[in-house]
Amino acid sequence: MYDEFPDPQRLQEDLEQVLGDAPEPSDLLRARVLDYAARRQPQPVRRRAWRRPALAAVAAAAVLTLLLVRPDRAPLDGDLNLDGRVDILDAWQLSHAMQIRAKRDGQDQTGPGATGAITPDDLDRLLQRIVSVGEGTS
Amino acid sequence: MRRLSWLSLGLVLLVAPAAHAQTARSFGTIELSIDSSDAELSGWQLSAGFSDPEVQIVGIEGGSDPAFADPPRYDPRALHGHRIILAALAVGPALPSGTTAVARLHIEFPTGSHPELEVLELIAVDRDGQATPATLVQQNGEER
Numbered sequence: 001m002y003d004e005f006p007d008p009q010r011l012q013e014d015l016e017q018v019l020g021d022a023p024e025p026s027d028l029l030r031a032r033v034l035d036y037a038a039r040r041q042p043q044p045v046r047r048r049a050w051r052r053p054a055l056a057a058v059a060a061a062a063v064l065t066l067l068l069v070r071p072d073r074a075p076l077d078g079d080l081n082l083d084g085r086v087d088i089l090d091a092w093q094l095s096h097a098m099q100i101r102a103k104r105d106g107q108d109q110t111g112p113g114a115t116g117a118i119t120p121d122d123l124d125r126l127l128q129r130i131v132s133v134g135e136g137t138s
Numbered sequence: 139m140r141r142l143s144w145l146s147l148g149l150v151l152l153v154a155p156a157a158h159a160q161t162a163r164s165f166g167t168i169e170l171s172i173d174s175s176d177a178e179l180s181g182w183q184l185s186a187g188f189s190d191p192e193v194q195i196v197g198i199e200g201g202s203d204p205a206f207a208d209p210p211r212y213d214p215r216a217l218h219g220h221r222i223i224l225a226a227l228a229v230g231p232a233l234p235s236g237t238t239a240v241a242r243l244h245i246e247f248p249t250g251s252h253p254e255l256e257v258l259e260l261i262a263v264d265r266d267g268q269a270t271p272a273t274l275v276q277q278n279g280e281e282r
């Protein structure tokens with residue numbers, strides 16, 4: 001063992017002393033070693049030209065999807081049927097819900113002093129919003 | 139100076155009758171009905187306007203059908219604009235089908251013209267709260 005990196009000349013002399021008159025490897029052995037080395041050599045990876053743009057497109061689509069249909073996106077105020085706009089169909093839904101509630105509870109939930117979450121004022125406000133020419137309906 | 143005054147007076151006398159003729163206005167009504175065919179009408183929404191900016195809506199009544207006898211909702215600001223949105227839900231359990239008179243517009247317009255609403259959007263709601271195909275039928279009333 002060397003304590004430090006050996007001088008190349010000295011290393012060669014030491015190896016000659018150890019190996020002595022070792023036989024030269026045959027041509028067959030050399031050929032097999034070279035063949036083995038050639039087969040084990042890692043093949044260069046072929047880069048596909050379309051791969052990078054395709055990955056970029058997929059990433060962009062994912063970002064757009066998240067932005068457009070992210071689950072925490074708040075629906076329009078008053079868009080009860082979740083069709084992306086506030087119109088008479090939403091007012092019908094609200095009115096229908098009020099009627100069902102009134103029938104179920106056996107009392108007039110739509111009258112003055114009603115304690116339900118939905119009141120005639122809600123329907124009134126929704127209708128006013130629908131016909132507003134200042135804000136539009138969608 | 140005196141000559142200029144006479145010239146001005148002459149111009150006024152020439153122009154005034156023409157201006158008066160342009161501003162002659164009449165009042166009338168337009169009956170609005172919705173033809174929803176076999177579907178029962180439980181609500182409607184109409185977005186419309188007059189192509190002639192001289193036509194002005196001065197009042198809105200409910201229709202002759204009992205389900206839509208109350209005046210439809212509208213934004214009062216729309217009376218001074220060129221586009222109005224009307225909306226109403228049926229009152230009572232009996233829902234009409236076929237052609238239903240839903241509203242009557244009172245309008246002021248240039249005498250001799252024949253105002254007609256241009257429909258931008260019409261939504262008719264059926265008994266189940268779904269949009270159903272429908273057309274607007276309008277009929278001009280007597281001109282006063």
